[in-house]
Amino acid sequence: MAPVLVLWLAMSLSGTWAVDKGNFKTCDQSAFCKRQRALKPGDSPYRALLETMELTNTRLTLQLINDNNKVRLLLELYRLQGNMTRVKINELKPLKPRFEVPDVLITEPSTEPLSLLSQDENGVVLSLGTESQRVIISARPFRLDIMEGPEVLMSLNSRGLLAFEHLRMRKDTSLLIHILAQWMISIFKEEEEKVDGMWEETFKSHSDSKPNGPSAISLDFSLPGVEHVYGIPEHADTLRLKTTDNGDPYRLYNLDVFQYELYNPMALYGAVPVMLAHKAQRTTGIFWLNAAETWVDISSNTAGKVCSSETPQTDVRWISESGIIDVFIMLGPTPKDVFSQYASLTGTQSFPPLAAVGYHQCRWNYNDQEDVASVDAGFDEHDIPYDYIWLDIEHTDGKRYFTWDSHKFASPKEMLQALEDKKRKMVAIVDPHIKVDSNYKIHNEIRNKGFYIKNKDGGDYEGWCWPGSAGYPDFTRPDMRAWWASMFAYDQYEGTAENLYTWNDMNEPSVFNGPEVTMHKDAVHGAWEHRDVHNLYGLYVQMATAEGQIQRSGGVERPFVLTRAFFAGSQRYGAVWTGDNAAEWDHLKVSIPMCLSLGLVGISFCGADVGGFFKSPSTELLVRWYQTGAYQPFFRAHAHLDTPRREPWLFGPENTALIRDVVRQRYTLLPYWYQQFYHAYRTGEPIMRPLWVEYPQDPATFALDDEFLIGKDLLVHPVTEEGARGVTAYLPGKDQVWFDVHTFQKHNGAQSLYIPVTMSSIPVFQRGGSIIPRKMRVRRSSSCMTHDPYTLYVALNLQRTAEGELYIDDGHTFNYEKKEFIHRRLSFAKNMLSSVNLATDAEFSTGSWIERIVILGASKPSKVTLKTADGQESQLEFDFDASMSVLTLRKPGVNAGLDWNVMLQ
């Protein structure tokens, strides 16, 4: 949802359907960005004072001095386990402490020994761990080069853009200033502010008092050989990041942007300051751990040039408003190494309840209990499965979260029970802005406990949001988060039950009457300004909410919380969606690169509002969006209050059938999706991933963002063009084959394939060499399918082999952490398909069995023998379709948790 006020303003002022860019700052309007960007590459004023170097086993420290102002910085360098290097730079003696981001790293990263290789007056050379990697620290000017063999992997401050605005006393507070000269000083001060905005800054009618003055930091990174960089979400832009020389840098500042515009570097709801750099031989990553407003400039020496003899190089530069430089350099070398390196720092995707991987039906708003019941019944009537129905803000008593409207939702427990009776669930929204109302328990408690964020003058910060005047709890406080979590207990949050989950919206935070629709930067969180913690706020809200859900079940049940704002580490707390998009074809298209970018930086559980939030989709767009959304990790339809109803059965029987079909495709694939989530939880690898992640040496894949992989075995090229008659999909991999999952037709890899499409087409291919488990009995909800049997789709590669996995657990508790699951490897080789235990120390029993085995690219056997764990052999009936080379084995019937094999003869 987007702010009503802004909406009204936008409507009345422009009458158009686009973001009002004037509401949001450009780099020029953000004083520190303007100041920093004015510095041009050249000789750095910083010099390393080698005589101050201290090297312990795990840490190197060294002072840097700015020769212009003599301010000293302290550099810390660590070699981290798993091929990472951490560089921290802070003021040696700051006037007061500078903010260091807490709660994002899962632990203090483990270090590895550093050793000194050589040292002279020009610099030092350190060995990084056991590999042939070295760090060269040059003294004058200061620069860092990370080398592997003769190759430079990455250089820091090679363009001399290291900048550190040291904390300082305000000039007019100095004793040296004579009262008599006050007027002169004030003129001077005004001048300074006009030029720099160092001690005060005004944007539109909002003034930022900046009591700490200038505090920005900046550092440049050079990436030799790199032409492709990715990441730093959230932006509505292509997967491959563009150079920013001719425009604004990419901005990272969590904002509630009303009707965001596509293909530009404006900030959106979330920020993950992680960039991946890729070339055929190596993938690296930069994690800039800073939660303040941040801008990222990208330039490339080959950009726009068709043919260049230069060695390609990409240069990036990070600028943040406050805090310290704390950067993790992830050295790969493979994409998956980078994922695992980043996961070791910030954790992996939380493993969601299975139901959350199903289909979600949302709308602003389902009006009352009767409405909920009738939509629920509509799904049964039209035989479309769904797992969650959602309630937006109108379900509350006057936008007081944790309450229900007493007329419209008079008996929420009955409503939840009715859903439970069909094994379905509900999500209700809980936003972090709290209505200022002395009759509202939540508000009173927060106020009495002093948990609200304070304004610059020490009072409770108040802003305008859905409920009118609202306070914002200080989620950066652990005691506040603990209290918030306790509010989800069944006896606190009345009318709730186990099948009610939560949605955190507006947690950028959105403040309708604040600067850029968010909180004033000089608002106060204890010792820190909002300026320091801004991008962390949304993460904390989701963290506390997820914790509340865990606690209410005594730590047994997995939580499910959706958030709009996020930061590095948010993957640990649930799902995110791409915010308030619109019912336009371009928004459908951009949902792919947006979720791909999030996946690359750890946030796998991503989706876009199916159908588009603002405006009303054409039937064709709606169907195409369902087809796309069904193959993205978070699959939820949502609609704005002002749009006509769009439940799947409202567009005629033909379109109902198209939507039903694709939702059912999603449900048949739930075993595969769930396994991908388990894998993401274990490894940090993205679920929805760009092709280059699996084919890192194929340059044809590097910029593809109209198709993607789910895991490594399914390739999806959604139809995102209006009136499309066909799509051209690139099928990667020399010596690879791909099978159309609908027709079983086989295609060779490393080719662009034209696929004619109709309205029912959603081009999806299974990789030859993979085995995908499905459940073909699509029922009302995922929970209804728990005990259902599996069909295994075995797609043979050119070597006539295939591999896959099968993961089964209870689908909703944390017992998988106690090794209560089944994890099996399925492999096909030498005409034998076998299932072996991948987790012998784990234990779980399932009623599910193997119903059918479909082998794609097979030849006709004369006999098929099933052998079970007890040594029993039996013949299986089979059916062979010679036209498509598809062999279907009838009813092996073995329990899915046991050892077995099938022999084709």
Add this chain to the structure above:
Amino acid sequence: FIILPPDMHFHMIIVAVFWFGFVDSRKIRGISSSYKRFFRERKSFLCIDGSKIIPFEQVNDDYCDCEDGSDEPGTSACPQGRFYCTNLGFRPHYIPSSRVNDGICDCCDASDEYNSHAHCQNACWNLGQRERAYVEGQMRTLDEGLQLKQQLIEEGVLLWREKQAQLRELQQVAEDLQTKLEERRSRKQEADRLKEQTPRPPEAGDGQNSTVTGTFKLLDSNKDGSITVDEVQAKVALVHDEERVLSEDEAVALLGGDHQMDLTTFQHTLWDILTNGGRVKVSALSNTFLFVFLSDLREKLAIDYGPDWEFLFLNSQCYKLKVYEYTYTLCPFNQVTQQSTAGTEVSLGRWGMWEGPPKNQYGRMVYENGEPCWQGGSRSTTVTLTCGTETALRSVKEPSKCQYIMDFQTPVACQPVLKQRGIHSEL
């Protein structure tokens, strides 16, 4: 005679051969009695669509062999399959196969959950009783409703005739007026011409052609035999300011301090005032009013009030319903409004058209072009008419912004066809 493909012949023969040869020794789950003939136990089973023959053991063996799902009527194995709930004591029906053993009780006889953790009770008898009671209630309502409807139809016919008569009469009056007006116009032109030649004679009253009753009738717009304040305001004007509408007080004064006046009183009071060339006269504008009224009446009579004019009586009525903080008013064939407790009234649409499905054309009305909406478009209301013994607004919903749905109950929506279709036979 149908020519079948050769293998089809073969299938048919098999069916024929086994038709009487075997008795129904095993209960086949999930089929209705009319389908039992397909499932007589024998060596093989022919998919009902004739596409495949499978060994009989593979019927209901929890694996889908037939494309049409016919081999698994009692399990969840076939995606296209359906399961027959016998539901003795209630109503039998089919459910999708995917609801068999899904842990949710769908058949009231619990037959769909024969192998699940769900504890389903046989609820058919209770449901049946409830259903029977409900149906009986519905039937009573329908009977009563149909009787009322008959009355309303009769009334409707009368009302229709009356309105038609009124229309004819008004048309006559209008024509008279028109003629008079033209006469006056030509006289005035003649007078103007003469005025240039001769000194102007005192203006004669219009009364010379008007009779007392004629004027009375003209003023009595609604033909109820008395003139009211409204009617005076509508058709009596000041001589020197014909444009201004008389105030209520002025009108009351002309009516001799009363709010209405019959012909006798009129003859002795207002008639004198009008004919004596006082300060008031019958307004020439009154024929504008008359034409407006006339076209209004024509418009109203052009509306489709159903085959027997049974909906005509709704024309002048309004029905209210309060939902939370709003009061909704439906004035059929006119408009729908919403009034908040604060008092502001918003139009939710003006009469548009009947929009029922082909089978029940008069089942739904649409009101369109209400107050514009915040995000473009305008408010509209769809009114669904349902059978009931009284005429009342039953519910109002706003499923999407600015799109309202009303449930309006009235005897005229009762349809005999419903009765024929009665659910009795299915119980």
